[in-house]
Every structure is written in structure tokens, then in C-alpha cells.
Amino acid sequence: MAGLDDVFGDLVRSVDAVVLFSPSGSYYERCADLEDLDLIVIGTENAVGAETFVELPLAFDDIRERIRFGLEGALEQDLIEDGDELACATSVFSDGIDTVSRVRADVETRTGIYDLFVKSRAEPEVIKAVLELAVELGKKGQKGKPVGALFVVGDAGKVMNKSRPLSYNPFEKSHVHVGDPIVNVMLKEFSRLDGAFIISDAGKIVSAYRYLEPSAEGVDIPKGLGARHMAGGAITRDTNAITIVLSESDGLVRAFKAGELILEVDPEAY
Ligand SMILES: Nc1ncnc2c1ncn2[C@@H]1O[C@H](COP(=O)(O)OP(=O)(O)OP(=O)(O)O)[C@@H](O)[C@H]1O
Numbered sequence: 001m002a003g004l005d006d007v008f009g010d011l012v013r014s015v016d017a018v019v020l021f022s023p024s025g026s027y028y029e030r031c032a033d034l035e036d037l038d039l040i041v042i043g044t045e046n047a048v049g050a051e052t053f054v055e056l057p058l059a060f061d062d063i064r065e066r067i068r069f070g071l072e073g074a075l076e077q078d079l080i081e082d083g084d085e086l087a088c089a090t091s092v093f094s095d096g097i098d099t100v101s102r103v104r105a106d107v108e109t110r111t112g113i114y115d116l117f118v119k120s121r122a123e124p125e126v127i128k129a130v131l132e133l134a135v136e137l138g139k140k141g142q143k144g145k146p147v148g149a150l151f152v153v154g155d156a157g158k159v160m161n162k163s164r165p166l167s168y169n170p171f172e173k174s175h176v177h178v179g180d181p182i183v184n185v186m187l188k189e190f191s192r193l194d195g196a197f198i199i200s201d202a203g204k205i206v207s208a209y210r211y212l213e214p215s216a217e218g219v220d221i222p223k224g225l226g227a228r229h230m231a232g233g234a235i236t237r238d239t240n241a242i243t244i245v246l247s248e249s250d251g252l253v254r255a256f257k258a259g260e261l262i263l264e265v266d267p268e269a270y
């Protein structure tokens with residue numbers, strides 16, 4: 001007679017590594033005792049002090065995104081290899097780990113999402129802060145109305161050369177940075193007006209109200225989107241900046257790098 005282990009055991013049979021997403025301390029301890037198995041912890045912070053850790057810039061509500069991002073990071077850090085079979089344990093319904101997925105590491109399906117944070121010119125914390133701001137802005141809108149915004153992050157000198165002012169720059173003589181709560185309020189306020197925000201590698205707000213004039217050819221953008229996304233994509237081919245774009249029309253937040261659409265998230269899902 002077959003037991004449950006015979007059926008579900010296949011999920012974890014002869015995997016190359018166990019990947020724990022934000023485990024509790026006791027869960028991690030239990031797994032650390034498993035013999036002959038590589039153990040990788042992935043999460044927004046290394047709360048259990050794991051030896052082998054991959055940082056997530058966001059908690060990623062969508063499980064597939066969470067696992068995909070985490071595994072891209074693990075591949076990037078050479079913790080796993082193409083073709084490795086992995087037992088990924090994460091929480092879906094509760095706070096604790098309640099789900100195991102068997103996933104095959106595949107370099108072909110790499111989206112560049114990990115690259116976006118870790119291998120861009122701008123600091124990962126700056127990109128993370130701008131992404132969080134765009135998600136927050138997308139969630140709440142501006143006084144209840146949907147709002148669009150375009151943030152160009154990194155390589156600011158070159159971006160300034162490929163853009164022109166639409167209005168006076170309220171950040172002209174200031175030395176303020178993204179992530180600072182007061183600055184975030186200001187950015188939200190200014191997002192009602194036209195143009196792009198230009199942010200330096202270190203997160204300094206260089207300018208608001210910039211009209212981007214990239215010389216790069218148009219890039220592929222999803223149907224229904226227009227000039228904001230086209231310019232936002234193209235400037236990343238022209239410069240080493242990345243862009244984070246909140247769409248007023250469909251409410252999604254997108255990130256572009258090197259002319260490619262890398263990330264698409266629904267603010268409502270966070
Ligand atoms: N080249 C540009 N540089 C900076 N901002 C731009 C540029 N082109 C358009 N925008 C801004 O984007 C706004 C919306 O333009 P448009 O509707 O064509 O873009 P979109 O890609 O469809 O974005 P959305 O989904 O938010 O409507 C414009 O009002 C303007 O503020």
C-alpha cells in the first residue's frame with residue numbers, strides 16, 4: 001500500500017538544494033540539520049543569519065515572481081546552476097512555510113529582474129525606494145485619481161543631456177534624496193505634473209519636470225501605452241539609467257533597462 005510520502009515525496013526526491021523563502025528561525029534550524037543538502041535562504045532580510053542568502057528587494061506577493069526573482073539571484077551568485085532541481089519552500093496562505101514547489105533552475109527564462117537591482121549603475125536601495133514609491137503612488141493615486149509617473153534612475157548627467165526642462169526645477173538647489181519621507185510626499189505632489197523625475201545613482205533628486213528626448217529608436221512597449229513608456233524605455237538604451245514607470249491608463253508599474261521591459265507589477269498586489 002502506498003503512503004502519502006510515496007506520492008508527495010517525489011516533490012523533494014533527489015533535489016540539488018533546498019530553498020527557503022523567509023523561514024522562521026526554528027524552520028531554518030530544522031533544515032540546517034538535513035544532511036548532504038545545500039540550503040539557501042531567500043528573503044527581504046536575512047532574519048535567521050543564514051550562511052547562504054539571496055536578498056529580495058520586495059516581498060513579492062505573487063509566488064511565481066518571488067521564486068523567479070530569488071532563483072535568478074541564486075543563479076547570479078553562483079549558488080545554483082542551470083538545470084538544478086530545487087525544492088522551494090514558501091508561505092502562500094499563512095505566515096509560516098506551507099507550500100513546497102519543485103522548480104528547475106533555467107537560465108533561458110531569466111528575466112533580468114535581479115540584474116535590474118543588483119547590476120545597475122544606481123544603488124539597489126535607491127532603485128528599491130523608487131519602486132516602492134511608484135507602487136504606493138499606484139495604489140493610492142493622487143487624491144483618489146489614477147496618476148502616472150516616470151522616474152529615471154542613475155546616470156543622471158547623461159540623462160540631463162538628453163532631456164529638457166518643461167518648467168522650473170523645484171529641486172534645483174536642494175540636496176534631497178529618495179526614501180526620505182518628506183521627499184516622497186514632495187514627489188507624490190509633483191507627480192501630478194508633466195515630465196520625468198531624474199534621480200542620481202546615489203538617490204539625489206536632480207530634477208522634476210524633464211521632457212526626455214532619447215535619440216535611441218523606439219522600443220517595444222505593451223499595446224495601449226504611449227509616449228511616456230516609449231520615452232521611458234528608449235532613454236535606458238541611450239544611457240545607463242533604468243526607468244520605473246507608473247501608467248495612468250492601466251495602473252501598472254514597469255521597469256526598463258537597456259531598452260527592455262524587465263518588470264511589470266500590479267500595485268494592488270502589494
Ligand atoms: N518624452 C517624455 N518625457 C517625459 N514625460 C513624457 C514624455 N512623453 C510623455 N510624457 C508624459 O507622459 C504623459 C502621458 O503620455 P502618454 O499618455 O502618451 O503616455 P503613456 O505611455 O500612454 O502613459 P500612461 O499609461 O500613463 O497614459 C504626458 O502627459 C507627459 O506628462
Ligand SMILES: [Mn+2]
Pocket residue numbers: 224225226227249
Ligand atoms: Mn496614455
